[in-house]
Structures are given as structure tokens and as C-alpha cells.
């Protein structure tokens with residue numbers, strides 16, 4: 623049976639961690655849709671044409687830590703404004719969402735555009751400073767040479783581009799449940815998300 627959990631929110635809000643934990647808790651499959659845009663961005667940095675690259679994207683292109691760099695994140699948000707790029711990625715995401723046994727998709731437009739009929743919609747957010755601090759720690763742990771100011775600037779630039787673009791801008795769906803993770807432990811944020819899904823499943 624289909625059961626879709628759509629988790630949207632700005633950069634580094636904790637969507638990835640929450641999505642993985644919710645998927646593991648309920649035995650659902652998980653798709654980090656940011657990886658699709660990151661993979662296209664990485665290929666464009668290597669000289670590819672954005673729309674052609676998006677149309678030819680292969681699941682194997684989504685592997686690896688090389689997609690987690692700030693340069694690839696910026697390139698992802700630049701290709702994500704292009705209608706043709708977004709259109710090329712819609713079918714893959716919708717098929718994933720409709721799979722038997724349940725699916726969690728996290729991104730920017732899952733509850734608004736990709737799966738407007740998702741059974742659960744969450745919008746996960748936190749202050750820009752809090753998100754930048756978490757992303758800074760993550761990137762440092764991966765051995766990347768980043769500064770706190772640089773990461774904060776990157777997060778703010780992407781948020782502005784993602785929220786103001788014409789195509790599928792970042793915004794909460796009207797029926798999304800908001801979770802502000804500023805000052806919340808990750809365990810508390812996961813527990814809140816799991817409780818929302820439990821509530822809907824129990825109906």
C-alpha cells in the first residue's frame with residue numbers, strides 16, 4: 623500500500639536525519655531528493671548541460687560524499703531554478719513516492735508540487751544560525767576546510783534563491799505540520815515527526 627511522508631524545509635534544517643529515522647522506524651523507503659539536484663549540479667560543474675544531464679541522470683550518480691561539498695550545494699541550487707531540470711526529475715520522484723510499503727521523500731517541494739496528496743507533510747525548519755552551526759560541524763567532521771561565516775553565507779544564499787525562484791519555490795504546504803528544530807535535540811525532533819506519522823496511520 624502507498625503511504626507517502628513529504629518532508630520539506632530550508633538548507634540543513636535536519637530533514638535528512640529526521641527522514642532517515644522516520645523511514646527506519648516505519649520500514650519505509652527513503653529518497654533524499656536534494657541528491658538529485660546535487661548530482662545534476664556536480665555534472666554541470668564538470669561541464670555538462672543542466673537539462674541534458676537531468677534527463678540522463680542515473681541512480682548511480684547519487685552515490686558518494688563528493689556530492690556533500692558546499693560548491694556542489696551551490697551548484698545544485700543554481701540548477702534547481704531551471705524548469706527543464708525540475709521537470710526531468712518529477713517522474714522518478716513520484717514513482718518512488720507511490721511505491722508499495724511506504725516512502726519518505728525530503729526536499730523543498732515534495733508537499734507542494736511532487737506529492738500534493740502525501741498522507742503526511744512536515745515542514746522542518748530552524749534559525750539560519752542554528753542550521754549553519756550544524757552544517758559547519760558536519761562539514762568539519764568530514765574534513766572540509768570551511769569557516770562558520772562561510773557556511774552561514776552559503777545557507778542564507780541558498781535559502782533566498784530556493785524561496786524566491788518561480789519554479790516550485792521553497793514554502794510550507796498549507797496542510798504541513800511545522801517542526802522548528804532550533805534548540806531541540808535531534809532525538810526530540812525525530813520523536814515529534816514519528817508521533818505525527820503515528821497519528822495519521824492510526825486514523
Ligand code: CDP
Pocket residue numbers: 632633634635638655656657659660695698699700702728729730731732780784
Ligand atoms: O542538505 P541541504 O538541505 O543543505 O540541501 P539539499 O536538500 O541536498 O538540496 C540542495 C539544493 O537542491 C537546495 O538548495 C535546492 O536548491 C535544491 N533542491 C530543490 O530545489 N528541490 C528539492 N526537492 C531538493 C533540493
